[in-house]
Amino acid sequence: MDDKTDNESIETPLAEIHDAHAQVVQTMPGFREREGQCQMIDAIAYTLLGGTASPLIAIEGQTGTGKTLGYLLPAIPAAKARKKSLIVTTATTALQSQLMRNELPALAKYSGLQFTAVMAKGRSRYACPFRIETALAQGGGHADMFGPDADLPDNTGGFTPNEDQSALLADLQLQLTTGEWDGCKDELDEDIDSRLWSAISSTPHSCTGPNQCAPRGLCPFHRSRADMREADVIVANHDLVLSDVFLGGGIVLPDPKDTFYIFDEGHHLPEKAVEHGSARSSIGAMREHVRSLQRLLPKLPAHIARPDIREPAKDAESALKALGVAYGELTFTQDRDELFRYRAPHGKLPEPVREAANALHAEMAVLWEVANDMAEELDDKEGSAGAQQIARVLGPEMGKLSGLLENDLRLLRLLKTEQPDDAPPIARWAEHDNNELWLEAAPVTAAPMLRTMLWDKCAGAVITSATLTSLNRWSRVRAKAGLSGSDGTQYLRLLSPFDYPRIAELRVPWMKHDGGQANGHTEEIKAMMPSLLAHCSSGTLVLFASWYQLNAVYKSLPAPQKKQVLCQGKLSRDTLVARHRKAVAAGKASVIFRLASMAEGVDLAGSACEHVIIAKLPFAPPTSPIEATRAEWLEKHRKNPFMTMAVPDASLKLIQACGRLIRCETDQGRITLLDRRIVTKRYGKQLLDSLPPFHQSIERKPPPAPENTRQAAFT
Structure with missing residues (x-):
C-alpha cells in the first residue's frame, strides 16, 4: 500500500473522530473539554488506525481525565474503518453496566456516531429453556416424561427444586416465553438460589442448537451470541476475554486477530491472567470425580457404547492414595486461620511428590x-x-464432570512439570484442615502467556486505568503484563486536571507505632479512631489492612459511634453504599469500614466521602504462596523483592485508596494516613512523590499536651 493510501486510510476516519468529538463538545450538557482527554483520543486513533509502529498502547489517565469517552470515541470509528470487532473489557460488573446504561447511549446521542453495542457474558449466566422444563418435571414428580425405564440423575447434582422453587421456575418459564425476561441471571429482580440456577443454566452439553428445543429466537444464550455477531461494540469482562484467549481465541468472542481490545481497569489484567493459569483441587474432590464417572456411565442410553473403566478407576484411586501419602511426609505449618500449609521452596516439589503427581496424571x-x-x-x-x-x-x-476432570489434569500437570532454571517458577502449595487436603499451583507471572496468546495475536489493544504506573515508572506494569519498552508499544501518562493542593489534604498524624508493629499499631488506632470520627459530619471511608484490625477497632468504638458505622461483611456492598448515601443525604454522619483491598469497589462522590482514613500502607501479605515464590525468584536473580515488587505494588494500591476521596471537580476533603512509615522509611518519599499533589500536613513530632493537662501536672 503506498503512502497516499496509508494517509487516506487514517485521515478519513480521523476526521470522523474529530467531528464526533466536536459534536460532543457542542451538544452534551455539562461537558467540559479536557486537554488530557484530547491527547488520549488522538493517541488511540493513530494507534488503532495503523499510524504507529505497534498496535499496542498503555494509557494512564488519572481521575478526571475522562477516560471512558477518551477511548470509546476514537475506537469505534477506528474499528469500523479497519473492519475489526471492538471489545471493551472491564474488571468489574459495575463498570460494565455503567458502559451499557450510561456511557455508550450518551455517546450515541451526542456524537452522531452510528453503532450497536451488546454485553457479552459467560454461558452460565443464561438460562436454558430445556433445563427449566426438566427441573420443573423433576420438582413436580414427572420423571416419567423420559419413559418408565429411564434411570436418570436429577440433572442438578443432587438438587431437586421444592414447591416454592418450582413455582419460581414456572414464573421464569412464562417470562421467557412472553419476552418479559431475557434469560440472563443478572437481570433478575431478586437473587436466585445458586444450586437452583446451576440446575437451569445453559451448558454446552445440554444444547441442541439455537432452534431445536425452543421456538426460534427464544434461547437466551444463542440470542445473545447472535446479537454479539452483529454488534459493533462488545462489552465484556477480563475473565471472559482471558478464558477465550487461553482457549486459543475465537471460541466465545471474535478471533483476536480480527479484534481491537480496550482493557479498562487494565491494572487488574495481569493478576486475572495468573488466576486463569492456576488450578486447585483436593484429594477428596478428585476421588469423587472418579466415582461419579463410574456411577454415570451405566445410565447412558443403550445405543452408546460404554467403556469398562473398572481397572483405570481402581488405578486412579490407588494413585490418589499414593499422592496423599507423599504429601503426608511434608512439613505443614499452621496459620492464623487454623489451616496447615506447605509451600514448595522456589516452586520445586520434592521428587516423591512430583513422581506421584505424574503417575496420577x-x-x-x-x-x-x-x-x-x-x-x-x-x-x-x-x-x-x-x-x-x-x-x-x-x-x-x-460435560460438567469432563470439565472437573480437565481441571484436575491441569493441576496435576502444573504439579509434575519441571520448569527450566531460567524460566519463571510455578508456585506450588498445599493446605489441610485435618479433614481435606487441597492442592494448588499457579504461575508467578502471566507475562509470557499474555505476550504469546494476546499481544502477539490481537489486531490492536489499549490498556488503560487511572493507576498503571508504580512510583512514577512503567517498569512494574511492563514486567507483570508482558509488555515491552522496545517493541514499539506506546506509553502515555495523563495527569489529573484537579486542583489537588486546593481541594484535598493528606495528613499523617504523629503516632508511636507504625504499620509494621501490628499489635501496638492496632491499639493506637483504637485510641485515635473516636476523635477522628468525631470531626466527621458527613461521609467517611475507613480502609483497613485486615479483618482482624477492622473488627478490633469497630468493637472498641463508643456505642453512639458504632451506630454510625457500616461494616463490610455485615451487608452487601450495594446495600451498604445505599444506606450510607441515604444517611449523608439526610444530614447525618455516616462511616464505612472496609478492607483496603476492596477500595476500588466503592465510588462515593461529594459529601458521601469527605474523609478517607487509611489505617496502614497496603503491602501485600508476605504469607501469600505466590508472592513468596515470586520473591525467591527475584532474589535468585539478585534483585531486592521488597523494592522490586512490594513497594511498587503498594504504591499502586495507595494511589487507588487515596483516589476514593476526589471523584469530580467539586469534591473536597481530607485523607488521614495512620502509618508513619511513609515519612520514616527510605521508600516513604517514593510513595509520597507518586501520590497526587495533595496539600500535605505531616506531624514531625508529638503534638503538645493540652494546656489544662500541663497545669494539672503542677497542681
Missing part, C-alpha cells in the same frame, strides 16, 4: 478422555426420542 488422563468422549456422544443426540431425552439430561452432567 497418567491415570486421570484416561478417565478424562472417557468422560470427554461420552460427552461428545451425548451431544450427537442420536437414537430414539426417549434416548435423546435421556441424553439431553445426562449431557450436562457428563
Whole structure:
C-alpha cells in the first residue's frame, strides 16, 4: 500500500473522530473539554488506525481525565474503518453496566456516531429453556416424561427444586416465553438460589442448537451470541476475554486477530491472567470425580457404547492414595486461620511428590478422555426420542464432570512439570484442615502467556486505568503484563486536571507505632479512631489492612459511634453504599469500614466521602504462596523483592485508596494516613512523590499536651 493510501486510510476516519468529538463538545450538557482527554483520543486513533509502529498502547489517565469517552470515541470509528470487532473489557460488573446504561447511549446521542453495542457474558449466566422444563418435571414428580425405564440423575447434582422453587421456575418459564425476561441471571429482580440456577443454566452439553428445543429466537444464550455477531461494540469482562484467549481465541468472542481490545481497569489484567493459569483441587474432590464417572456411565442410553473403566478407576484411586501419602511426609505449618500449609521452596516439589503427581496424571488422563468422549456422544443426540431425552439430561452432567476432570489434569500437570532454571517458577502449595487436603499451583507471572496468546495475536489493544504506573515508572506494569519498552508499544501518562493542593489534604498524624508493629499499631488506632470520627459530619471511608484490625477497632468504638458505622461483611456492598448515601443525604454522619483491598469497589462522590482514613500502607501479605515464590525468584536473580515488587505494588494500591476521596471537580476533603512509615522509611518519599499533589500536613513530632493537662501536672 503506498503512502497516499496509508494517509487516506487514517485521515478519513480521523476526521470522523474529530467531528464526533466536536459534536460532543457542542451538544452534551455539562461537558467540559479536557486537554488530557484530547491527547488520549488522538493517541488511540493513530494507534488503532495503523499510524504507529505497534498496535499496542498503555494509557494512564488519572481521575478526571475522562477516560471512558477518551477511548470509546476514537475506537469505534477506528474499528469500523479497519473492519475489526471492538471489545471493551472491564474488571468489574459495575463498570460494565455503567458502559451499557450510561456511557455508550450518551455517546450515541451526542456524537452522531452510528453503532450497536451488546454485553457479552459467560454461558452460565443464561438460562436454558430445556433445563427449566426438566427441573420443573423433576420438582413436580414427572420423571416419567423420559419413559418408565429411564434411570436418570436429577440433572442438578443432587438438587431437586421444592414447591416454592418450582413455582419460581414456572414464573421464569412464562417470562421467557412472553419476552418479559431475557434469560440472563443478572437481570433478575431478586437473587436466585445458586444450586437452583446451576440446575437451569445453559451448558454446552445440554444444547441442541439455537432452534431445536425452543421456538426460534427464544434461547437466551444463542440470542445473545447472535446479537454479539452483529454488534459493533462488545462489552465484556477480563475473565471472559482471558478464558477465550487461553482457549486459543475465537471460541466465545471474535478471533483476536480480527479484534481491537480496550482493557479498562487494565491494572487488574495481569493478576486475572495468573488466576486463569492456576488450578486447585483436593484429594477428596478428585476421588469423587472418579466415582461419579463410574456411577454415570451405566445410565447412558443403550445405543452408546460404554467403556469398562473398572481397572483405570481402581488405578486412579490407588494413585490418589499414593499422592496423599507423599504429601503426608511434608512439613505443614499452621496459620492464623487454623489451616496447615506447605509451600514448595522456589516452586520445586520434592521428587516423591512430583513422581506421584505424574503417575496420577497418567491415570486421570484416561478417565478424562472417557468422560470427554461420552460427552461428545451425548451431544450427537442420536437414537430414539426417549434416548435423546435421556441424553439431553445426562449431557450436562457428563460435560460438567469432563470439565472437573480437565481441571484436575491441569493441576496435576502444573504439579509434575519441571520448569527450566531460567524460566519463571510455578508456585506450588498445599493446605489441610485435618479433614481435606487441597492442592494448588499457579504461575508467578502471566507475562509470557499474555505476550504469546494476546499481544502477539490481537489486531490492536489499549490498556488503560487511572493507576498503571508504580512510583512514577512503567517498569512494574511492563514486567507483570508482558509488555515491552522496545517493541514499539506506546506509553502515555495523563495527569489529573484537579486542583489537588486546593481541594484535598493528606495528613499523617504523629503516632508511636507504625504499620509494621501490628499489635501496638492496632491499639493506637483504637485510641485515635473516636476523635477522628468525631470531626466527621458527613461521609467517611475507613480502609483497613485486615479483618482482624477492622473488627478490633469497630468493637472498641463508643456505642453512639458504632451506630454510625457500616461494616463490610455485615451487608452487601450495594446495600451498604445505599444506606450510607441515604444517611449523608439526610444530614447525618455516616462511616464505612472496609478492607483496603476492596477500595476500588466503592465510588462515593461529594459529601458521601469527605474523609478517607487509611489505617496502614497496603503491602501485600508476605504469607501469600505466590508472592513468596515470586520473591525467591527475584532474589535468585539478585534483585531486592521488597523494592522490586512490594513497594511498587503498594504504591499502586495507595494511589487507588487515596483516589476514593476526589471523584469530580467539586469534591473536597481530607485523607488521614495512620502509618508513619511513609515519612520514616527510605521508600516513604517514593510513595509520597507518586501520590497526587495533595496539600500535605505531616506531624514531625508529638503534638503538645493540652494546656489544662500541663497545669494539672503542677497542681
